[in-house]
Amino acid sequence: MSHKKIIVIGGSAAGPKAASKARRMDEFADITMFQKAPELSMASCGYPYYVGGFFDDRNKLLCTPTGVVRDPKFFWSAKGIVAKVNTEVTRIDRKNKVVEYTNLKTGEKGSQPYDKLILATGSIPNMPPVPGNDLEGITTLQSMQDADFLRKIRDEGKIKKAVVIGGGLIGIETLEALNLAGIELTLVELLPQLLTFLDWKMAKLVENYLKTKANVITQNGVAEFVGENGKLTAVKLQNGTEIPCQLAVVAIGVRPNVKLAKEAGLEIGQLGGITTNEYMQTSDPDIYAAGDCCEVTNIITGKNVLAPFGDLANLQGRVAGENVIAGNVAKFPGTIQTGICKIFDYGVGITGLSETKAKEAGFDYERVLNASPDKPGFMNGKLLITKLVVDKKSRKILGAQCLGPGDVSKQLAIWATAIKGNLTVDDMVNADLPYAPPFSLAIDHSIATAHIMENKLKGVFNGISSVELKEKVDRGDDMFILDARGADEYEQMRLGIGETLIPIGKLRERLNELPKDKNKEIITFCKISLRGYEAAVLLKHHGYKNVKILEGGVAAWPFEREK
């Protein structure tokens, strides 16, 4: 009996995972992994932290938990996998089931047959098609070489000014890394908001925070990279602004690397990724694909999306690795597009659908905002702002966005699991989560968010978003805006939108200061709109018919404030 011949193209995340799983499934299969880059199993999501100096040993990006670098020797001795690095697969001959490859160092060419092939060719970073984009000093942060280049800049400390182009996850992570290297930074984003997977207001809150660390320019793209003697000296924007800099990092997204797949005639989806079924099998039954090069199903909408995330690449690789040996036994169900990033002291992320995406997908949804701490004040609880979106009819959780200095990761993990479990608001209202003061409030932030949503769906919490309120204020709508905080809080900082201060503790005795007209629109708020909620409830009981609570209160107000 001859051994099964497995070839894996790609040695970053999905590839090694697939190869290793295949090995565990079949000790005697011949498994070869081709990798164009010199390194294998790079923890590429860790590049920004290497560049930023969170650690100094480059090998930590490449090694096992016990410190062994995952090089070809390791793959052979520990896993019996032949890993060919610096080797580009140039063609897949599906008819003869052979791949052709070239060693990029020696120029040597060769070919190798397969029974099953796994494509894990990853993605290619986009580059703005503008003059000067080949100048020295322009880079992406996609490869180990990019990371080495930027880390060297950090260590040398010569560059003083840099521009990051693109306000997505990688752009912002790179911004933090370079900021920690002491470089003065400008972030440029073509669209009206950063982190486009978030709703506008949530992104705006991130932007406000980011502006305390760097210059942030939105709605403005790169028109030209300006240089002297082949070296970058400035970035020129579409509005004519020129930003002097010696370094520009481009992070305007990636596209699936499907050249080989396309040339081999495999089916490519509308979004440009390789099409697979739930077994990660392409249109050729002997070829599987995993990771950034694939399209993947969004479980909530049922539509295909591009989701170039390291965790999904690993999970898909595992499925592909199992199926090439055992037949189609393992399924990858799709994604809910959970993502998170660290931005200095903030965590920021999403799971499931944003409001924008829920609207696009045609859901009849309700949304709510909760701004409150992750832990008690006496345990130094830190603020979290969560925006929750649910389906009105089924009351199922559609998505949650969360940001702030608090424990964002736990919140998103809870909501991601809730979405996976098809949980409704009502399930979450009485969730039984781990409580002790070092870890959470007695009523966890996620449960409190569900409580507000429950009240909103019941009609007892009539919320208004800060965006809507700002529009009303700008329009000059006739309304009474009630700040229910304490006088000391009001003195320290106020919204400055024509509000009247009546502390919640004085409200019952000062009801006469409210409009006589019980139909007049009243907006209530406080720091996080808990007292604002109590004020609104109180006023409604006293006959006011049009009372709304500013969701998230002062804490989630994304616009200018007074003081």
Place this chain on the structure above:
Amino acid sequence: MSHKKIIVIGGSAAGPKAASKARRMDEFADITMFQKAPELSMASCGYPYYVGGFFDDRNKLLCTPTGVVRDPKFFWSAKGIVAKVNTEVTRIDRKNKVVEYTNLKTGEKGSQPYDKLILATGSIPNMPPVPGNDLEGITTLQSMQDADFLRKIRDEGKIKKAVVIGGGLIGIETLEALNLAGIELTLVELLPQLLTFLDWKMAKLVENYLKTKANVITQNGVAEFVGENGKLTAVKLQNGTEIPCQLAVVAIGVRPNVKLAKEAGLEIGQLGGITTNEYMQTSDPDIYAAGDCCEVTNIITGKNVLAPFGDLANLQGRVAGENVIAGNVAKFPGTIQTGICKIFDYGVGITGLSETKAKEAGFDYERVLNASPDKPGFMNGKLLITKLVVDKKSRKILGAQCLGPGDVSKQLAIWATAIKGNLTVDDMVNADLPYAPPFSLAIDHSIATAHIMENKLKGVFNGISSVELKEKVDRGDDMFILDARGADEYEQMRLGIGETLIPIGKLRERLNELPKDKNKEIITFCKISLRGYEAAVLLKHHGYKNVKILEGGVAAWPFEREK
């Protein structure tokens, strides 16, 4: 129309939550809250952190997020609730719907009618019925006065030696607090393990850690408190040992405070708590109950349990507060008994059923252990040890225990939500959780745990627990134990159970060193048993029929080691 009269008995957690919710439901109800203690809304779960000096301002245990102490004045002005502190309700006259009360300071007596009554009378700490238990220097940590007493001891710094009696959550939290005060501590537990909600081995790992901080004595109870001139001088144990000390903190559990309910003839359950339906309504339709004084349904087993947790008290209070105004509209579905505590640098907790509880409840279960980091090594990932229990047939998650210096809270929150959502192992295998290196591994610890469980249920991961292996070793079973770690790791520390070192990278070329008899029992392991797993898979492919992996590897070995 006369206003609804609501009385709440108890002003700690469930009581104030119920009263506040009732107020938001009905602005015009007359709401009175009786509280025996001088304080209201005490964050009693925070007492150990006040004692331990995590913060110094006592008022932080009593105030709102904006720093307002929740005293009777606050309850009246902010919420329109009459809070009578230092006032004990002495009798419930159900026939006339009146409560009788006594002001403990003035001796003044009174009575007050109700339409609806909510009992939130909490729990009473148990005290060992042994001689000397009324000596000065013996306390519990149940009331604000207890916290004040212990905090004073910390601040004075006179006491050098103390004994904590009881190895449950509060005992261990108090141990940490007093350790931070520089006191030499001994923990005494009557049962063979600490934290009895955990399985033995998990508790043993906690005990091993705790022993680096304090003396720990298990399977030994208090026989007598020894004193001089009315003051504690020693704790005498059942085995005769006498431990000199000036302070003893008793934390051997609590029992529901049901005196009033019992005397009023309300139905009390077999476990000694007030019986309620899912609306938190007692056997008297006009009387509701919430918090530690109640029994509550375990959602997984359907059986009643006592679950004196602050989070459940709040959630139950909210339900009771809603229902006394609106009729039975809100339901409390029960608990999965999620609990967590901080133990110095460890988090430790459980959600759902332990193996012991799953066995008791008659489930046909599978269990697995995963020891692996919470984050990548380059982000200073810390170890987590998770024990997962699932139902074999339905493959549903029954319970998860987790401990270690890693992010235990997030792990438990994920599993708690998974249990709530009736999720199976298969759902968790491809969970889409928030991944970025500052927050998790590419394959989150929880997902990796699900992978191991999936492999175990498939029969490709044949695990053996450390407890079983130790028994086999002690019995002298004939087996070959293979340590698949590196030589350097082996030099640093080894189990010392007759194992042979063959690093995973050498295994394929050193197969001849293994037993000739392919039926011989082989046990493989490594640091966390990932390489152990690979070794086992390899050996099985090479014909070995009886290969088992030591679950959790060296990291989760609870017994003595060599070096």
